[in-house]
Amino acid sequence: MKIGVFVCHCGENIGKTVDCATVAQRAAKIPGVAYSVDNKYMCSDPGQNVIKNAIREKKLDAVVVASCSPHMHEKTFRKAAADAGINKYLCEIANVREQCSWVHDNIPDATDKALDLVRIAVEKVKRNIPLTAIRVPVTKRALVIGGGISGIQAALDIANSGFEVVLVEKEPSIGGHMSQLSETFPTLDCSQCILTPRMVEVYQHPKIKLLTYSEVEKVEGFIGNFTVTIKKKARSIDEEKCTGCGLCIQKCPIKKKAFNEFEEGLATRPAIYVPFPQAVPNIPVIDRSVCTYYQTGKCQMCLKVCGREAILFEQQDTLVTEEVGSIVIATGYKLYSIDKKPEDSEIKGYGEYGYGKYKDVIDGLQFERIASASGPTNGEILRPSDKTQPKKIVFIQCVGSRDEQKGFSYCSKICCMYTAKHAMLYKHKVHDGEAYVFYMDIRAGGKMYEEFVRRAIEEDGVKYIRGRVSKIYRQNGKYIVKGEDTIAGMPVVIDADMVVLATAMVAQPNASKLAQTIGVPYDKYGFYQEVHPKLRPVEVSTAGVFLAGACQSPKDIPESVAMASAAAAKSLVLFGSDYLEREPTVAVVNEANCAGCFYCLKVCPYNAIEKKEVKNKLGEIIDYIAHVNAGLCQGCGTCNATCPSKSIELIGFNDEQIYAEINAFSESFV
Amino acid sequence: MSEEKFQPKIVAFVCNWCTYTGADLAGTSRLKYQPNVRLIRLPCTGRIDPVFIIKAFEKGADGVLVSGCHPGDCHYNLGNLHARRRFILFSELMNYVGIDSSRLHFSWVSASEGKKWVDVINEVIDTVREVGPFKKYQKINKEFVLHE
């Protein structure tokens, strides 16, 4: 093997402390080195030409460039080598700038070290093999999980670019939390009015396959090539036949008995229902847990009234399989419920606020429903207990948020704004009412946000009290709210008619399960973890999976929508080419030596190790050995280090290469 | 560097994403440290097998440093966590057979910790310098010296 060594002075940067000419001279004596030269600027065009010409004229097989960090110019030099006709992976960098000339002062020491680094690189490159990037075909189809505003936006963006989308929503209708909201800050435009057209657009879009009342069961494969198994839960309705006339709902004898999720428990619904009038699709679902027929085997009223015979009592859950190239996770959030301590939660909770005990102590989403024109009170502000108009209302912010001791350390971000909105809506509807807001800080960073809060205080006369509430209790039909005004430095007692708690936004209760299904890291709160908080905010470490909306952290609508479009754009980048090129530095199994202990499988962060059957001549399975799915492998090499017999090796950093690098030290430090 | 002082040979196995980048940052920040260390760049601490460490001693290292990403920072999510478990076992074993923490060092140095890298590497070099050349290993290496 003929190796060329090219020592860069980087002007003075390397040349000042490393005697580059000496390094080049001494490197020429290293076994295998056929050519060695130094140059003022290797990365410059003339410098690169030195490399290219040497490769051609000296018929070099591999090159080592002693220059700046490989993170800087490895690509440059590999490309130069490739231009001159050798495989780009036969180019190694000796980092003699960041890790030598810039950190040492003494010229002889730095020169010795530089030579060592060159020798190490030479020994490695001797054992490098030509590699070609792995080409993986891309299925140009996306899966969007979650049909809230984020999922809707991502699905529409991708579909409008001409690619198919499978949109999966676990509820009977898409729309998510946004469909529950009355009005939105800071414009106070009607939430339903801006959302519904989007929902309909999704439903009618020829490129979008909508699977509601469905959940993702299993995800296999890798970027560009996922196979997703989705469970379609049984609606007990033939979706093809149902026209959405609603007769069955009207006639259901259960009528007003079941807990109405959409109304956050402030109203009831029949056993057969659509969550809300604008639901998409407008197809009912039977709640088997309350339906008389499922409980007693009698009734079947819905079937009797349905002219289309669309009721299917025997319908079963079905599994559908979809092939997709990218996955957008937009599973959103839940509000932290302070009455019941969530399972597996170390959160202590807020029993002293009486939520769940007092009917008139409600959370933000319940207030949204009360304030909504389509809500249980038709938009009139009435308290749940006795349907009277509250004259004094207290809003408490940061219930669960920013409270390391009892709740979560993070800020839920939207509560300052929606509380201001709530107080404002209340004042607009109850002109003689008094609204108090207990807050810690007002965080109104956003376009027109601060102005919005000021409006609530200044125009609508909402009284903001800086401080925490210690206790709420009932006395003479009032809710006594005891708190502290930390600005005035005195205790405050308010005899309120109703209390609204801005409870924290938390991850969906099954967020970790989905994360494990797909292979997405999540933080200790269950929010999904992006690769880089600044530069790769919508990507996760599993390539081809993107995040949108509040599943990543608390977000408001504009942020969620922006993130959804970003996630869509990331999918579209992927769909821009027919093949994916992946670094070929992946693990491979030496099948003859693999004993099948599968410790590699246990340590692989990417589930890239599969069990491969070994068959005898009769076709019987006699053993299992490890196999690497090159599409999933990211090249960390943990398997390689774990394998006791070294039967799985990481190409590009294999044992032989590392051994040679270590061995090159033997003559080091001379 | 003065002539009399013993100059230990330190081999450092570092991950590409955190410590190697942190060492680069030390360079770009023009921080200075002693030149007694040679780095071997690996994708991840998860790639570091204890045989590397033994081999480094066999090849004449007086001290070895293993360094990677802080837990939670791993580019590959879990590589350093598996590595950490491996290192707990291995460092205890090495200590038991007489290679203690004065010669075998571990650190987490992130991509932003150029200064920490400098402190760590100087500390490692100083510690090894204090305990002196690894004569015990040199003794079992002795027969390998080429006859001239």
Next chain:
Amino acid sequence: MDEKLITLNNLKIFAEELLKANYTLILQDKQGIRWEKISNSDELHISSKLKPTKASFKEFVFSKTEPIFYFNNKNDGVELIDSNLSAEKMVFFGSKPCDAKSINIMSKVFNWDYKDNFFNTKAENSIVIGMLCEYRDEFCFCTSVNLSPVSSDGSDLFLIPTDENNFAIRIVTEKGREFIQPFLKLFAEGNPETTDQIFKKINLPEKGFESEVIRSWIGNNFEHKYFERAGEICLGCGQCAFVCPVCHCFDIVDEECGYSCGRRMKNWDACQFSLFTLHGSGHNPRHNQTQRYRQRISHKFKYYVDKFDEILCTGCGRCSRGCPVGIDIGQIAKEVHSLAANKV
């Protein structure tokens, strides 16, 4: 036959003189594991009743590992450097007949074609002072392989304890005579007839088998399923070969000395290892343990005899004592003998 007498005290002085004359004295260690060099005559610890050490003194004439040559790979070619041969003069003191014979047996394979300098140099520089053996256990079978506890075959000098503090020493070879010459003042003249009387009183182990019967049976029963019984429980370690005083297979491997230089090593190898016959192609002509075990028996009792007219076994019983799964070569030979007798 020349015979001398020496007191225990003088034997110690003899040892002291030998050390002064730059001889290396090598004896069974006190733990019964292996043979050790001693640096002081006080450490002289010999007895006819000692149990054979787990390992024989083979490693001093046929190293468990030794460099053949060194190489240095330079940019302009490879430089070869010879390995230094040790000229150490060794005395194996108090060797049992079953050990004493080993150098002679191995010498045949190391000299029939290529003359192995590494072995020969050490063998030539060795003096074996054998000793009558009074140790017996169920694994000993020297009499079955044409040796005996009183055999001086392979010894240069042969010690016979006459009482607790006195020994007769028989000069067996010319090499032995030359060796003892400078120290004769420590010895008195002895009478071979007296020692012959001692020999007669020695209780000899019962002969378990006729090696010639084994040899011919193996020749005719290569595929006999008898071998499977040992083969299926043999774990394929090299313990038997490595403790054997006469197993002499070696492997050649290269290893690095430093950057770009290295040395070629000659290391013990064992026919029970699955890698022993593994070809580069991946094919292994002895692909199961039964075949490997058959090879061990056949080499010892047939092939070596056919080629060198010497049984490759001294009946010391070391392999059987140490076998992790209790494979007893003496017992196997006995069983083969009865198979042959019954013409099975």
Next chain:
Amino acid sequence: MNELREKAKELLLNNTVKLIIGYANGNGHNRTYPFIARNAADANRLVFNEYCVNNLAVYLTRKEFKGKGIIGIVAKGCDVKAIIQLIQENQINKDEVYIIGMNCNGAVNQLDNSFEKTTLAQKCINCTVRTPALYHALIGTTKDIEEPADTLGEKIKEVEKLNADSRWDFWEAQFEKCIKCYACRQVCPLCYCEQCIVDKTVPRWIESSAHTRGNFSWNIIRAFHLSGRCIGCGECERVCPMDIPLSMLNRKMSIIAKKEFDYSAGVSLDSPTLVGTYNMKDRQDFIK
């Protein structure tokens, strides 16, 4: 003994198992040997007593025996630990092994490979699995036995007390003796690699030459590869012809596993393996 033979006969005759790995008496010696019973006559040769020191689990991974039917094995509690570990490591299918569990009253110490003095084997001191943790049939009864003090633990503590240089000297003297016969590896039920790292030549991480340097690497890496996996049957130490105290290494690693991770190998099929899992709370005070 009869109980064992009857059970073995029954299993072989009704084809529950195709063979039984057990122990048989040697010819006239006070020892027992591994023995493969394939028929009723063979079953009558099976024995179980305090001389049954071997860990027969090592035979379960042999290619000649694997596949096409169930393998029966006579196993003490400690041997069953190895079986559990082998199942966890996918080396044997738990449905393809029939464990004839033996209630065990301790094996004797094999001094110099002949039972000259019968003291309780080191591995039997403080044994917690005298009744195996997993079996298909259970034979015999346990009785109280007299246990000598655990000298191994003391020996380890003594070495720990030395300074680093003296610890090195202690182990160097031990490893120098090694002749690389690999009896330790071959007898170990958990050393089942198709190709041992010491036999790998490209690159040669561990020199196969039996010099101290190669021996040092070999013994250290073997102890490391067994950490969290060694079930403490002590077979390696028993068979070492050079009397290297290998249990002092393996036990030490078990102590570390217990102390650092509250982990013991071979205890239950359900517990995850030590290597191959991690905990965010794993100790890192030794990491700068």
